[in-house]
Amino acid sequence: MNTNPDEAKLALWLEDELHGDELKSFEQWILTQPEHIAAREEVRHWKQMISATLPESEEPPYPDFFNSRIMQAISQPVTAAPPISTPKATPFWKSWLMPASAFAGMALAFWVGTQTSHTEVRQTASAPSKTEFQPIVYTPDGEVNAVWTSGADASVIVLEGVNPIPDATDFTETVYMDTDHEIDSTAGRDSLPH
Amino acid sequence: MNLRSRLLLLLACLVALLPGKMWAQDDPGKANIGRISVGVIYATDGDPAQAGEKFKKASDRIEKQLRSEKRLTFKNYRLLGREVQPLFRSYENWSQPLKPSDEVLVRFEARTLPTAKSTPLDVELWLSRKKILKTDINLVGEKPLFVLGPQWRGGRLIISIALAPKENPDS
Numbered sequence: 252m253n254t255n256p257d258e259a260k261l262a263l264w265l266e267d268e269l270h271g272d273e274l275k276s277f278e279q280w281i282l283t284q285p286e287h288i289a290a291r292e293e294v295r296h297w298k299q300m301i302s303a304t305l306p307e308s309e310e311p312p313y314p315d316f317f318n319s320r321i322m323q324a325i326s327q328p329v330t331a332a333p334p335i336s337t338p339k340a341t342p343f344w345k346s347w348l349m350p351a352s353a354f355a356g357m358a359l360a361f362w363v364g365t366q367t368s369h370t371e372v373r374q375t376a377s378a379p380s381k382t383e384f385q386p387i388v389y390t391p392d393g394e395v396n397a398v399w400t401s402g403a404d405a406s407v408i409v410l411e412g413v414n415p416i417p418d419a420t421d422f423t424e425t426v427y428m429d430t431d432h433e434i435d436s437t438a439g440r441d442s443l444p445h
Numbered sequence: 446m447n448l449r450s451r452l453l454l455l456l457a458c459l460v461a462l463l464p465g466k467m468w469a470q471d472d473p474g475k476a477n478i479g480r481i482s483v484g485v486i487y488a489t490d491g492d493p494a495q496a497g498e499k500f501k502k503a504s505d506r507i508e509k510q511l512r513s514e515k516r517l518t519f520k521n522y523r524l525l526g527r528e529v530q531p532l533f534r535s536y537e538n539w540s541q542p543l544k545p546s547d548e549v550l551v552r553f554e555a556r557t558l559p560t561a562k563s564t565p566l567d568v569e570l571w572l573s574r575k576k577i578l579k580t581d582i583n584l585v586g587e588k589p590l591f592v593l594g595p596q597w598r599g600g601r602l603i604i605s606i607a608l609a610p611k612e613n614p615d616s
Contacts, residue, residue, distance in 0.1 A: 415596035
């Protein structure tokens with residue numbers, strides 16, 4: 252069961268704006284609600300206090316100036332609105348020249364793009380030094396210096412400052428590993444330095 | 446050994462080998478995406494026999510590549526060792542070209558998938574079990590990377606890192 256009053260009627264009742272049969276029927280319910288009666292008394296109190304403080308009407312400041320501005324605004328003729336420019340009839344040759352020129356421009360740009368990319372490939376092939384990959388060379392040992400250069404037949408890193416291998420070190424036992432070895436290095440890393 | 450024992454032994458071998466094989470096939474990181482040849486060359490202006498009598502001259506192609514670079518120009522070149530290793534898709538790999546000696550080690554791994562033009566690699570050079578050099582390179586065709594390394598017996602060791610030729614990887 253919906254016991255909530257009509258919000259609009261409640262607002263009118265609080266403002267003493269509800270009259271006649273609506274007031275009678277509404278008060279049959281509202282007078283049983285003490286909180287609403289208290290709210291209306293509060294509203295009445297505030298209205299009384301405001302009416303006692305504020306005058307009922309107040310003249311605007313500088314009434315002469317106010318009125319003169321209003322009369323001036325009324326007397327001024329209404330300026331004509333700027334004319335709306337109506338599009339002129341487009342000549343027939345313009346109707347197809349614009350799309351055609353746009354299409355020609357796009358085609359030209361596409362052709363220039365393809366020619367440019369071909370040129371870059373040729374430059375790469377003929378002048379590798381300009382586009383060649385530049386590696387990062389890092390030597391953890393501060394006493395070792397590494398210099399990278401690239402030639403036509405090979406890339407070279409020259410290490411300087413590396414400790415020489417003792418002449419007593421013998422590599423004659425080296426086993427040539429001339430065949431592939433499918434070694435899983437991660438499985439054999441324990442034997443290698445880290 | 447009777448027939449039953451042989452069958453049981455065969456079955457045991459299959460069971461032992463099957464998971465590893467299956468793992469290798471299922472692991473995409475172990476896919477072989479290239480082959481890298483790592484070699485060590487003894488370069489000297491003196492007597493090349495200082496390295497040892499057994500070592501042969503480097504191939505004409507390698508000598509030509511070496512002599513084209515001023516800093517790598519020596520009178521004699523001897524190939525001390527070489528190893529061709531697979532390049533795995535995601536695993537690192539170690540090359541030990543002077544095996545059994547670990548005086549020279551090269552660690553490499555793919556930086557990206559190789560293309561028809563180049564093979565990008567991260568490379569480390571270890572000498573005497575010590576990391577000496579770290580670099581990233583793009584190996585292209587038959588153009589190797591030469592690293593002019595330490596002195597030894599009156600000459601220098603040159604470490605070469607290159608794509609292994611498809612037809613004759615030992616050349």
